[in-house]
Amino acid sequence: GQQLNQSPQSMFIQEGEDVSMNCTSSSIFNTWLWYKQDPGEGPVLLIALYKAGELTSNGRLTAQFGITRKDSFLNISASIPSDVGIYFCAGLYDYKLSFGAGTTVTVRA
Amino acid sequence: DVKVTQSSRYLVKRTGEKVFLECVQDMDHENMFWYRQDPGLGLRLIYFSYDVKMKEKGDIPEGYSVSREKKERFSLILESASTNQTSMYLCASDSPILGDFQPQHFGDGTRLSIL
Numbered sequence: 001g002q003q004l005n006q007s008p009q010s011m012f013i014q015e016g017e018d019v020s021m022n023c024t025s026s027s028i029f030n031t032w033l034w035y036k037q038d039p040g041e042g043p044v045l046l047i048a049l050y051k052a053g054e055l056t057s058n059g060r061l062t063a064q065f066g067i068t069r070k071d072s073f074l075n076i077s078a079s080i081p082s083d084v085g086i087y088f089c090a091g092l093y094d095y096k097l098s099f100g101a102g103t104t105v106t107v108r109a
Numbered sequence: 110d111v112k113v114t115q116s117s118r119y120l121v122k123r124t125g126e127k128v129f130l131e132c133v134q135d136m137d138h139e140n141m142f143w144y145r146q147d148p149g150l151g152l153r154l155i156y157f158s159y160d161v162k163m164k165e166k167g168d169i170p171e172g173y174s175v176s177r178e179k180k181e182r183f184s185l186i187l188e189s190a191s192t193n194q195t196s197m198y199l200c201a202s203d204s205p206i207l208g209d210f211q212p213q214h215f216g217d218g219t220r221l222s223i224l
Contacts, residue, residue, distance in 0.1 A: 006151075033212050042113070042199055042215035043152075088151060090213075095140065095159070096167075097213060101151040 002027040006089050006100025012108040013079045021103040022073040029091030032065050032072040037086045115200050115216040128187040130219050132200030141183035146197040190223045
């Protein structure tokens, strides 16, 4: 599969903060997807991006498909405790997904 | 809503055993996938299938095989389980039909421990 570099690897959030994470690749993708995984469950699709330059929102989540088709970012605004979990980016090419290693979001004590 | 169901949430097996992980989807999706998830490595594709009786190797197929006898069911087989196959296994399905692409939906995973 293609290599995706997802950063940061982990982050701590305080309720109300805005958080950002991104994915980059040396390869071009046709579609970018963002998933969230809660403990003990499978990843759930948050946002799908289908066109270069596309900016899409889903509630407090905003994601963009980079113009070069090699990157994407996800923003979470006004974070709440239930935002904790692992976020994965995924790029689709030729009907196969390649995944980033994930960003683990934890609440700051 | 798409439902992808994996038969076991937790499984403990012994080294050398033949292990079957089952996955069923109810959306008539053409494609089905098996991944393993390990900390720091994300999801890695083991095998996928784009039609009944068809299968393609993913990025890490060694030590695994698959079976797809019916469209809704995709089985992952560990021929002779080894401790390095202890992992979380995730099944997914999607539909690649042009103009009606549905992104991959995942099951809740099977956490497999090989002792």
